[in-house]
Amino acid sequence: MPFLSNFKIAIQTGDVGTDETVYYEFNSHKLELCDIEGGTATGQRFEGTGEPRSFVHSLHLVGPEEGEWTVDSISVEFTCQGDDPYEIEYGPVVLTPNNMVQLWMEKPPPVYDV
Amino acid sequence: MFMEDEERERRQKIQAPLIQSDLPDRPDEGAEAKIQIKAQPQNSMDQLKLMLNRELLPEHSWVFQNPEDAKDSPTAQALLELDGICSVQVDGSTLLLYREIPFYSLDEWEPLAKEAGQTLRQHFESGLPLVPPAALETIPPSEEIHSKATAVIEEEINPGIAAHSGVITLNRVEGNRIFLLMGGGCQGCSAASVTLRMGIHRTFHERIPGIGAIYDETDHAAGENPYFS
Numbered sequence: 001m002p003f004l005s006n007f008k009i010a011i012q013t014g015d016v017g018t019d020e021t022v023y024y025e026f027n028s029h030k031l032e033l034c035d036i037e038g039g040t041a042t043g044q045r046f047e048g049t050g051e052p053r054s055f056v057h058s059l060h061l062v063g064p065e066e067g068e069w070t071v072d073s074i075s076v077e078f079t080c081q082g083d084d085p086y087e088i089e090y091g092p093v094v095l096t097p098n099n100m101v102q103l104w105m106e107k108p109p110p111v112y113d114v
Numbered sequence: 115m116f117m118e119d120e121e122r123e124r125r126q127k128i129q130a131p132l133i134q135s136d137l138p139d140r141p142d143e144g145a146e147a148k149i150q151i152k153a154q155p156q157n158s159m160d161q162l163k164l165m166l167n168r169e170l171l172p173e174h175s176w177v178f179q180n181p182e183d184a185k186d187s188p189t190a191q192a193l194l195e196l197d198g199i200c201s202v203q204v205d206g207s208t209l210l211l212y213r214e215i216p217f218y219s220l221d222e223w224e225p226l227a228k229e230a231g232q233t234l235r236q237h238f239e240s241g242l243p244l245v246p247p248a249a250l251e252t253i254p255p256s257e258e259i260h261s262k263a264t265a266v267i268e269e270e271i272n273p274g275i276a277a278h279s280g281v282i283t284l285n286r287v288e289g290n291r292i293f294l295l296m297g298g299g300c301q302g303c304s305a306a307s308v309t310l311r312m313g314i315h316r317t318f319h320e321r322i323p324g325i326g327a328i329y330d331e332t333d334h335a336a337g338e339n340p341y342f343s
Contacts, residue, residue, distance in 0.1 A: 030117040060127060074130060090130035099126045109220050111136040111154045114164070114231025 002106065003081040004056040009033065009103070010047045011061070014070035014092065017041040023062040025100055026052045030062060040069065059104035063095035070094050076103050083107060138167040138207075151234055153227035159216035160311075162223050164209040164230055168238075174253060175205035175291050175326030176245045179319055186246040189237040196233075197226055204244055205291065205327045209234070212311065253290045253324040260287045262322045270317055282314065290326040292318065297332070 011022070018040050023030050033048030040046045052059075063069060074090040086107045093101050138150040150167040177183075179201050184190035193202045193211060201212040211230060217223055237244060254262075263284050271282050281298040296310070315328050 025117055028117055028122065030115055030121075058127075063125065071130075073133070089133040089135075091133050093128065093130035098124055099128045102127060102129050105132075106157060109155050109157055111152050112224070112227070114151050114153045114227045 001055045001057075002083075004052050004054065004059070004104075005079045005081055006049060006051040006053070007059075007079065007103075008047070008049050008077045009061070010045060010075045011040065012072045012074075013040050013042060013044050013046065014072040015042060016068050016070040017044065018064040018067065018069040018095075020064045020066070022046065022048060024050055024103065025058065025060040025062055026050065027054065027057045056104055059102070060100035061095070061103055062100045063097055065097055068094055068096050071101075074101070074103070078104075078107070080107070138165050149235060149238055151231045153223070153231065155217075155220045155223035155227070157220075159218070159220070160213050162211045162213070162227055162230065164211070164227070164234065166207045166209070166234070169207050170209060170234075170244050171204045171206065174245075174250060174289055175203065176249070177204075177315075177319060177326055178202040179316075186249070187244060188240070188242065189233060189244050192233045192236075193230060196229055199226075203327050210327075253326075254322070256287050256289060259290060259292065259322060259325055260284070263287065263292055263318065263325075266318060266321045270321070271314055274313070285331050290324060292325060292328045293331050294328065295332050296330060 009024075020040075022033055022036075022040060024033060025031075031050065031052075033050055035047075035049040037047045038045045061074065071093050073092065075087055076090075077085050077087045079085045088103075088105045088108075090101070090103075095101060136152065138152050147167065152165045154163045154165070155161070156163060178187065178190040178194060181191060181194055184194055184202070190202050193199060193209075196211070198213045198215055199211050200214040203210040203212070209230075211226075267282050267284055272280075275282065279298045280296065283295045283297065285293040285295045287293070294310075294314070310328070310330055318325055318328055
């Protein structure tokens with residue numbers, strides 16, 4: 001199980017933004033991001049950093065407490081102990097008070113032409 | 115701070131589509147397009163995924179479990195003769211090779227991947243179907259697969275894994291593909307993929323001739339005790 005030192009997240013908001021604080025869930029803890037730049041209003045780009053410094057069981061981006069938040073794309077750069085950073089990109093998703101979207105993914109194996 | 119129990123129960127864990135930039139171009143059935151084959155060993159070390167820019171088997175999926183299954187498919191036969199390969203799964207433009215004994219590192223897959231790529235290029239040159247049409251005619255309707263799969267789960271699979279507090283449910287059937295959810299002790303269990311491939315796949319393929327790929331749609335990171343059960 002990888003030891004997640006930190007991650008950087010960039011969220012591109014779509015048609016419906018949110019004015020709430022952005023939280024992530026890490027191993028059942030609900031935490032705020034730090035080093036925040038940008039915003040989560042319609043069409044805005046938001047960037048933040050999380051520093052869990054622990055073995056990762058689960059990592060999610062938490063939906064707002066009220067209304068919808070449409071997200072066009074999410075990119076996450078993970079830095080795990082003893083390994084080079086790697087980036088994962090996700091496509092559109094709608095976040096609500098009743099969901100949270102999976103962020104964690106192990107480093108994907110290499111892809112090559114054969 | 116801990117997420118409150120009420121909130122944890124309320125919030126469904128969802129998955130956004132993964133964007134992969136290193137995939138082959140869009141599948142193209144045109145014979146004039148240059149064949150692209152990308153290989154990706156899987157972290158489990160026992161599987162190699164081959165992704166193509168053209169369909170190998172449109173509409174259906176198929177699994178060759180042994181040389182006898184592959185006797186009418188020279189390409190599948192050749193793939194099953196590669197170092198340690200024990201099973202070949204084809205689904206649309208993707209092919210999955212399973213190795214009986216996992217490699218120790220991802221790098222070890224590379225020579226085998228190149229041989230597999232060469233075999234697939236020869237396959238397209240041959241013009242032969244990967245799966246003989248007569249075999250495809252044995253595929254039962256989805257409704258029949260659904261009812262048979264439900265019976266197999268209830269009567270054979272779940273009693274077998276109950277000792278480990280595991281439970282399997284049929285999430286959906288698409289064509290001859292089966293999508294499963296692994297719950298209880300199976301969710302998050304580090305041995306779930308082995309159980310799925312060595313036990314569950316075999317049982318399904320023995321009991322329901324004509325079924326194709328079997329996929330696990332479980333969010334294994336969402337279990338109560340992921341990786342510790």
